[in-house]
Amino acid sequence: MKIRVSKFGNLLVSRPExxxxxxxxxxxxxxxxEAEFILDFTGVDVLTPSWADEFISGIKREFKNTSIRxxxxxxxxxxxxxxxx
Numbered sequence: 001m002k003i004r005v006s007k008f009g010n011l012l013v014s015r016p017e018x019x020x021x022x023x024x025x026x027x028x029x030x031x032x033x034e035a036e037f038i039l040d041f042t043g044v045d046v047l048t049p050s051w052a053d054e055f056i057s058g059i060k061r062e063f064k065n066t067s068i069r070x071x072x073x074x075x076x077x078x079x080x081x082x083x084x085x
Contacts, residue, residue, distance in 0.1 A: 001034045002071075006043030008055075013046060018054030025055075026062060034066050042072040047081045056085060 005012070008021040030037065037059060041047070059068060073079055 001029075001031065001036070002038040002040055003029060004040045004042065005047075005055075006041070010043055010045045012044060012051040012055075013048045015050040015054050018051035019058070021051075022055045022058035026058070030059065030063065032063060032066075034063075036067045036069060037063070038069045038071055040071045041075065041078045044075060044078055047075070047078045049081050049084050052081045052085050 003025065008024075009017070012018065012021075039056070056068065059066075070082060073082060
């Protein structure tokens, strides 16, 4: 399942916003029977470690048997944040 991360905004900067995005995705988008989640960062201008920690760690915690792959990570902000978490 592909998730376009920019649907949560192009400036993904705070822990509360990351948590809110994860809860919304969990309720409406993420399905427990998916083998893989593809996070597409097209259109994301800024991604901070706090936002990513809440969103990505939430996925890892709730969907332990589902792998996560990243796409369109050429933005330096996205690259550095993904390297940190």
